[in-house]
Amino acid sequence: MARHVGHTSTKGIKMRASAYLDIAERTFGSRGSLAFLRWALAIVFLWFGGMKFTSYEAHGNAPLIDHSPIMSWLNVLFGVQGASYVIGSIELSTAVMLILGAFNAAASALGAAMSSVTFVITLSFFLTTPGVAEPTAGGFPAISAPIGQFLLKDLVLLAASVNLLLASIRVHPK
Template identity: 75%
Template sequence: MHPITSAATTTRSNAVVNNHEALLRWSLVVVFLWFGGMKFTGYEAQGIAPFIENSPFMAWLIDAFGVRGASAVIGVMELSTAVTLTVGAFHHRVALLGAAMSCATYAITLTFFVTTPGVAEPTAGGFPAISAPIGQFLLKDLVLLAASASLLRMALARCQAARS
């Protein structure tokens, strides 16, 4: 292969990866800003209360802070993730932290599939049929986890390349 062709292919390939990384990063930033900001409203606090109450990982938040306080704590974490993802666009080590925080968020919310009553739709035969308001709401987190994991992999590759 000709060296110029190889360099041009590598440059295009890097540009595509960078575009995909930017698309994932900024999409996740918007999601975390929006969802995090909503956590400070009574509407959202009441909406997420059943998920938190039934979670072995998060139920303590309601005991410690009440429904609104628990929602606010989660909001602070989500807004912190948005900020970390944003700063990560400019600093590869921070990118690794932001992507890990994003992965952790969606890994935890996916546990709600097994801990929250009403995920399975009994009139459709039960699991794997999922209910519209609860199960389908949670299902989007599978894609968000995949996006977060992809961003984490890219951030890890950048950190390793920086060490070389």
């Protein structure tokens, strides 16, 4: 009997929690996990985007951008700090779309798409940035801590972004 009462109590807690974690996506699974992905990504983009307005971040990212065939034009056209301002503005816009996406499916899809593109681009740095492979450990697939491991985390962020994007655009029967 006590086991049954505990189960009902847990179900009641889950039902109350889901009311606070409601999101715009339509899904068959736990919408709470999608809300967690959304807010985690929004925090990442707010933080990273804000940091792009500092000299520290601009100069730290300059070598990654310089070696990227996709983004190197930014440093040429805007300079190191200007390129960082452009990227920071895009990242802050992504955060805004992710936040608005909690209430609107179109904003959710746009924010998740912007997030996905961001991490596809940063993962391309894996192929273009010198120092990704660690020569003292035998080269690739051994990756360096400062560059290789820094970039590899974006694989998880890409997976979270694509998961949110697919949930945003998925059409479910009513």
